[in-house]
Amino acid sequence: MNALYATLILPAAGGLLLAVVRNLTLAGWLNLGLTVATFAASLLLALQVLGEGPLYSDSLLVDPFNIYLLVLTCFVGMTTAIFSRPYMAHVCRQGSCSQRRMRLYHSMFQAFMFTMLLALSTNNLGVLWVAVEGATLATVMLVSLYRTPEAVEAAWKYFILCGVGIAQALFGTVLVYFAAQHVVGSPEQGLNWTTLYMHAVELSPTVMSIAFVFLLVGYGTKVGLVPLHQWLPDAHSEGPTPMSAVLSGLLLNVALYAVVRLKMLTDGALVQTAHPHLAGHLLMGFGLLSFLVAGLFLHRQRDIKRMFSYSSVEHMGLATFAFGIGGPLATFGALLHMLVHSLTKSAIFVTVGHATHIAGTQSIEHIRGLIRTQPAVGWGLLFGVAAIAGFPPFGVFASEFLVLTATMQSWPWLTPSLLIGLGIAFAGLFRHLHPMVYGPVPQGQQPVRVNMLPVAVHLLLVLWIGLAIPAFLAGWLDQAVRLITGEGLL
Amino acid sequence: MNLAHLSLLEQTVFVLAALALFLSFALLAQTRLTTMIHLFAWQGFLLALLTGVVATVAHTHHLYISALLTLALKALLIPWMLHRLTRRLQLERHQERLQHQALVMMAAAGLVIFSYWIVLPIARLELISTRNVISLSLAIVQLGMLLMVARRQVVAQVIGFMSMENGLFLAAVAATRGMPLVVELGIAFDVLVAAVLFGVFFFHIRESIDTLDVDQLTRLSEEEREQ
Numbered sequence: 001m002n003a004l005y006a007t008l009i010l011p012a013a014g015g016l017l018l019a020v021v022r023n024l025t026l027a028g029w030l031n032l033g034l035t036v037a038t039f040a041a042s043l044l045l046a047l048q049v050l051g052e053g054p055l056y057s058d059s060l061l062v063d064p065f066n067i068y069l070l071v072l073t074c075f076v077g078m079t080t081a082i083f084s085r086p087y088m089a090h091v092c093r094q095g096s097c098s099q100r101r102m103r104l105y106h107s108m109f110q111a112f113m114f115t116m117l118l119a120l121s122t123n124n125l126g127v128l129w130v131a132v133e134g135a136t137l138a139t140v141m142l143v144s145l146y147r148t149p150e151a152v153e154a155a156w157k158y159f160i161l162c163g164v165g166i167a168q169a170l171f172g173t174v175l176v177y178f179a180a181q182h183v184v185g186s187p188e189q190g191l192n193w194t195t196l197y198m199h200a201v202e203l204s205p206t207v208m209s210i211a212f213v214f215l216l217v218g219y220g221t222k223v224g225l226v227p228l229h230q231w232l233p234d235a236h237s238e239g240p241t242p243m244s245a246v247l248s249g250l251l252l253n254v255a256l257y258a259v260v261r262l263k264m265l266t267d268g269a270l271v272q273t274a275h276p277h278l279a280g281h282l283l284m285g286f287g288l289l290s291f292l293v294a295g296l297f298l299h300r301q302r303d304i305k306r307m308f309s310y311s312s313v314e315h316m317g318l319a320t321f322a323f324g325i326g327g328p329l330a331t332f333g334a335l336l337h338m339l340v341h342s343l344t345k346s347a348i349f350v351t352v353g354h355a356t357h358i359a360g361t362q363s364i365e366h367i368r369g370l371i372r373t374q375p376a377v378g379w380g381l382l383f384g385v386a387a388i389a390g391f392p393p394f395g396v397f398a399s400e401f402l403v404l405t406a407t408m409q410s411w412p413w414l415t416p417s418l419l420i421g422l423g424i425a426f427a428g429l430f431r432h433l434h435p436m437v438y439g440p441v442p443q444g445q446q447p448v449r450v451n452m453l454p455v456a457v458h459l460l461l462v463l464w465i466g467l468a469i470p471a472f473l474a475g476w477l478d479q480a481v482r483l484i485t486g487e488g489l490l
Numbered sequence: 491m492n493l494a495h496l497s498l499l500e501q502t503v504f505v506l507a508a509l510a511l512f513l514s515f516a517l518l519a520q521t522r523l524t525t526m527i528h529l530f531a532w533q534g535f536l537l538a539l540l541t542g543v544v545a546t547v548a549h550t551h552h553l554y555i556s557a558l559l560t561l562a563l564k565a566l567l568i569p570w571m572l573h574r575l576t577r578r579l580q581l582e583r584h585q586e587r588l589q590h591q592a593l594v595m596m597a598a599a600g601l602v603i604f605s606y607w608i609v610l611p612i613a614r615l616e617l618i619s620t621r622n623v624i625s626l627s628l629a630i631v632q633l634g635m636l637l638m639v640a641r642r643q644v645v646a647q648v649i650g651f652m653s654m655e656n657g658l659f660l661a662a663v664a665a666t667r668g669m670p671l672v673v674e675l676g677i678a679f680d681v682l683v684a685a686v687l688f689g690v691f692f693f694h695i696r697e698s699i700d701t702l703d704v705d706q707l708t709r710l711s712e713e714e715r716e717q
Binding site for chain 1: 608609611612614615624628631635638644647651654655658661662665666667669670672673676677679680683684687688690691694695697698699704707709710
């Protein structure tokens with residue numbers, strides 16, 4: 001339990017501490033140190049949970065499903081902090097961001113990590129809502145950090161759309177609590193995952209199915225499911241790049257985590273009704289729609305960060321679709337996909353951050369000849385995009401292959417649409433990528449100081465997972481699959 | 491359901507909830523920002539009163555805390571903050587031209603019916619006497635959303651957002667006798683932070699586009715635009 005407390009308290013205290021640290025260099029290092037310590041604590045926690053079984057208490061819950069997301073969140077947070085320290089110092093020197101705003105940035109970075117970790121580890125459905133809303137509030141000021149008209153507009157959109165969306169989730173939460181009150185003895189326990197799962201069969205199916213629709217719309221807005229995705233490309237493209245990396249890599253995962261937990265609950269409540277797979281079918285519909293629409297939108301993007309945010313919508317759609325199919329194989333694929341997508345996408349955003357500094361713009365048309373100007377960045381982008389497009393031998397290929405196999409098993413007639421979607425997305429990414437990395441070098445384009453360590457580590461991990469998924473990781477994911485679907489894959 | 495079978499206090503809950511919905515309609519029709527803020531404060535006051543009544547009916551003591559919290563936050567603090575902001579932004583005399591007023595009102599009436607229709611299966615379960623309030627609260631949430639869609643002025647949009655929160659709070663109180671205290675405190679904290687951030691944003695928006703009209707926020711879209 002102590003490791004868990006450390007994981008939560010470190011970023012919370014860090015957020016408060018960094019709000020008062022005036023020295024920029026010190027703040028950057030402190031931010032990094034805090035994320036490293038949090039990651040170490042989460043690793044300890046993982047060892048504990050995997051060795052001794054899940055941790056339960058009235059307020060917190062760590063089981064095989066969320067422990068892997070906890071570790072992933074801390075890891076990506078750490079590597080992003082490594083990247084963000086020199087990157088933001090560079091931004092600050094360029095003058096697009098004042099000292100005071102940098103303090104805000106560091107403080108909110110830690111606050112965001114705290115809300116993410118709280119959302120993942122809480123045992124209470126209501127606290128989950130509070131934490132996810134808190135994550136919006138922590139990041140909304142970061143999206144508008146540069147105070148350009150575009151950034152302010154993106155932040156306003158993000159604020160309003162996510163606020164409205166998440167309000168629907170609160171209504172759903174109230175309905176779940178309403179259903180639980182009639183079966184759970186003590187009202188204080190009525191929103192605890194552990195209690196709810198125990199009583200899932202007794203929950204009123206009518207109330208639960210209405211509640212699930214509201215919850216799906218609410219958290220689905222945060223996942224970026226089409227047609228609720230409007231805020232996502234704006235927030236990703238206008239915010240500082242480290243923010244895009246954690247939004248894409250972490251926030252979307254946490255929202256999807258909430259949706260999957262709620263699906264487990266709804267499935268439990270609906271098991272004896274005429275439509276036991278209602279939740280799954282809804283997820284499949286939304287997921288497939290997001291997957292296809294986002295793939296098409298990739299083609300018409302002009303802003304490099306916007307393009308990769310659509311790619312995030314696409315991949316989250318695929319993971320949602322796979323969770324919707326249900327069953328051990330699809331769920332394993334979806335969990336793996338969340339993992340490799342996070343790693344790859346945050347690596348891509350880090351590389352894109354460097355690429356935009358080299359080119360001095362985010363416009364795809366003006367980013368040219370990266371490999372010749374600075375091979376590390378060019379090759380990093382090329383490998384990153386190859387990985388995210390699902391090229392073997394990277395991990396995304398493995399997870400997409402699993403999802404595809406699961407689809408062929410249970411919904412064979414949907415396989416062509418998946419294949420076409422993958423093809424469209426692949427073409428969309430590469431038509432833009434090719435000139436960016438190979439094209440002619442614009443005059444006067446100079447290399448910049450970069451730190452490609454986070455990118456290399458992420459991509460090597462994805463490569464490792466794709467070539468030979470380590471036994472401990474497979475066992476780990478299998479425990480999560482067992483928890484979600486009731487039966488293991490391995 | 492027979493209303494006469496309910497105790498006087500339970501009937502009071504219905505009346506207060508219905509009044510809160512009525513205020514949502516009034517918000518939709520109101521053009522003056524200052525009056526809108528007053529109406530919003532009254533809605534918060536009604537909710538606080540309603541929470542107090544429910545607490546008395548159900549003998550749940552932690553609801554008294556939520557009642558006080560609502561009174562302080564929704565009826566006093568947030569309206570006061572909005573007032574101060576409108577003064578500082580010199581919007582006290584601001585009067586918005588409403589477009590498609592009749593259409594918006596019809597849509598609002600439609601949304602109320604829609605809310606009743608959605609909640610119908612739950613109401614049929616006959617689990618608690620105040621179940622009808624769930625549909626009222628959903629209607630308040632929907633009207634808040636409609637307000638945000640119909641208005642172009644950012645302060646009005648924020649009032650819509652906050653009245654949505656009111657609807658959610660009403661749902662929690664009426665359907666479940668309030669959420670667990672820790673959740674309620676968390677939600678109150680989030681609402682407060684959101685209110686502060688909205689205030690900050692008013693100034694950012696005005697600085698960057700020189701108006702508080704969201705129709706001017708059109709730089710980011712998927713439409714083809716000249717670069």
